[in-house]
Amino acid sequence: MSENADDKPVHLLLVEDEPDLRNTLRYNLKRAGYVVTDVGNGREAQEALAAAPQGDRGAVDVVVSDVMMPVMDGIALVKALRADVVMRELPLMFLTAKGDAADRLEGFRSGADDYLTKPFNLEELLARIQVQARRALVARRMRKLLPAPTSADKAAGDDLYAKVAMWEARFPMLAVLRRDQIVGGSKRTLALLREILVRAPGRDPVLIVGDTGTGKTGVAEALHRLGPRADKPFRVVNCAELAAADQAITAGKLFGFGKGSGLNNVSKDGQPGLLEDVDGGTLFFDEIHRLPLDAQAMLLLPIEGRPFHPAVGKGNPRTVDLKFIFATNVDLKAESAAGRFPFDLYQRLAQSQIKVPSLGERREDIQTLAEHFLDECKAEFDLQNATFAPSLARHLVERDYDGNIRELRNLVRELARRAAFELDTVLQLEHLPDGWDDVDGDTLRPATTSAPTTQAPGAPAPSSAPPATSAAATTKPPSSPPAKAMAGLDDDACGFWNEVEMQELVALRRHRFRIADAEKELGLSSKSRTLTNHLRGLCFKALTHTMRGDAFDVAGASRLVVGRDDEALLDRTVERVQSYLEMVEKHVAAHTTELLFNNLPRDYRKFVERAIDAARVQLSSRATH
Template sequence: MPKILIIDDEKPIRNTLREILQYEKFEVDEAGDGAEGIKKAEEGGYDLVLCDIKMPKMDGLEVLARLLEYNPDLPVVMISGHGTIETAVDAIRKGAYDYIAKPPDLNRLLVTVRNALDRNSLVQETKTLKRKVFKTREMVGNSPSIAQIREMIDRVGPTEARVLITGSNGTGKELVARWIHEKSNRAGGPLVEVNCAAIPSELIESELFGHEKGAFTSAIKQRIGKFEQASGGTLFLDEIGDMSLSAQAKVLRALQENKITRVGGEKEISVSPRVVAATNKDLKSEIAKGNFREDLYHRLSVILIHVPSLNERRDDIPMLAEHFMNEICDDYGMARKSFSPEALKELQKLDWTGNIRELRNIVERLVILCDKKITDKDVKQFASR
């Protein structure tokens, strides 16, 4: 149910608006002046605000500015019995969704309210969809290790050098790979990702190199592999340490000759992807055990980038937590929340075995379960696992 806040110093006007809106099944709160309205808006997570322009203590246009500073996407409809065309234009120029004169016309009011709520829903949906489509997120942090990775990406990105990214699960290896692609001369081409650990060993060759129709029982049509799909772009081989030795041999050949042969086929096909690989394993140790080809390791590791664990960059935790907080509140269409300084210190004390991924999950849990101000007690209660 949409939640609406009415800010007006005239109680009869508030009562009239409340009755109209509640009859239309909206949840309604009231505030008798601008200061009270701002406080409620920051705490309540409203979908729409109706605000009078002429009020004591704080002018409605000042309230508008404060509300939009706090939440730029919040639709605010200004209402006034003393308005002129100039006042209406000024209110809309300063960010109001619309302007309604007193006494409000019932139909005009309801149409404006519904349109404003529809627009707000579309804004939130668009933000969520953009985040899903354009997945390259900001690399957050000011620690020396992150600054060094940014510098490395800037240097390596524009080249054709192969890159091997190492680090524990959840540290952000995929994000590094995406930024290498974004900074490359191939940014206009595709970024094709393969999670080598998620594909059964008997299917990995078909996934990478494709197959011809009839190559095996379920091959009912020809399939183009990831190496071909990534030609002219970047092929990201995630968790390459889990790839079978037979697939490793064929990947090595593809890297050496820039040619592949589809499963069940005989024709050699030229391919030209830039390969970026990542692993959470110690590949030198895997080589010693006979689980990984040394020649493939040297082909992949022209440039080595190690992504540190979150425990190694605790100074970045407050910035990361605030970043995730804002992102999650936007995704859910919720009013912004904040951490107390003590809460951020409590987060820095935790042992982050799941790294960045775990931090984001815990911030999401705190956003959902806690009040507007998240305290150290909240962290102690809800961050336990």
């Protein structure tokens, strides 16, 4: 990918101290369409980056660097970049003659994004650079979507960024947690890290407050790993599971059973509880508001380091040395006022709260989080070089997440699963699972089902027609005279589309290609994805119409689908159509073209077959050259 959708050539910074190799690489990278700045060591790279324009025009997009160099080597360079406020997200890949596992591990730990061992194949190098260039493009588009930070935001953010390196020097585990657990570099996330570091050392209890799915368990683990008890046990108490159990049994499991408890499976001499089992470590109570009220009240004594007795039976008082952490997604002050939570315990916990921001409050982190979750499942789905298409990445940032980080992780996993099935290393809009609103809408939400209709006794059940399998067999759209349908299309397209297609396109354009809204207007089921599959067929029909020989006119086909009056929709449709062609080429190369016809209306099969034939010609032509 030597150019991006903004027509801005990708700018590479090549860092290589061997003159012959440097000249060869510069020549081939420029020949591939990249803008290349080349330097001889890490110090010169820093100077080149400082001199390059900031912003989207002219800025360096990807750094390709040797590791072993004089003056300043590659490891020192990547560490300096990752500590820099402006350059910390800049993609960097290493080229090295040393390919052993220890060197690769050191490179990745330092912050490198990829690692290629010399000697390497030029095509492989270009493919790896393309992956990093896509990341740079996605990051650039993400920044455009986010509101510009105020001067106060910049000052606060810069202050936090400046302190991160100092924090990591004091707490070596912090760098690991930032990579694996508390992922993101937004001001909100760094402020959260600061609170974790402040609360981790002492014995005082910590209350973690946040919405469902915001990562409260991860914060609890970070508090443990950054504190003096990191080498001691860390146990999680799921209070929701204990809520359904007998209250006496629950209290005994926590505080212990004394002599003569009279319970089965408990020794007559008693049995220690979880607090004693974890003595010296950290005990995390998730959803503390769900714990039975009696057990909640009993926690106050051990929290304050005071002796407590077994919950059931007789026994001597005992004390424990524990770090108590609690998490909740409800207002404990309101629960306390309503008598559902002990007031004394609330007062004790309210003194040391950590508020975990929702994903909407740290929107700047969505791109980083999505890439992190994709990295987590690359090995599982055999997607080592996978990345997000810019159009999909844009929508991931734009949508709301009621389930916060958990919802984003689940969505990325499902996208990866479907991309792997399609043999596609670029996650596309079309990989969204069924049951979600189409991503061309304002948000991506699970499709809502309509409320059940009340039916009189003995009345016939409402019919449930199967999804249509061809353009002519769709659920009948609202009646509309052909002239009215044509009014929504360009004059030169009215003789090309049939009446049903025109009605579909008019509805799509009216709703700015928000498929769920267009389906509702046309009376189609959102669960069937009928219109999504029809739109794929319409795009292939337009591609065939605008072909010249075996060459596709993507822009011309997209204009046929969208019209001439909306450049924003045209740009998005160009991305959609291009993704369809890339999918065709991948399936042709893998000999799995039959998958391209899944759920495709029969009327459009011939257009996909024409695209397959053209892709075979193009692949054959490339092979001969």
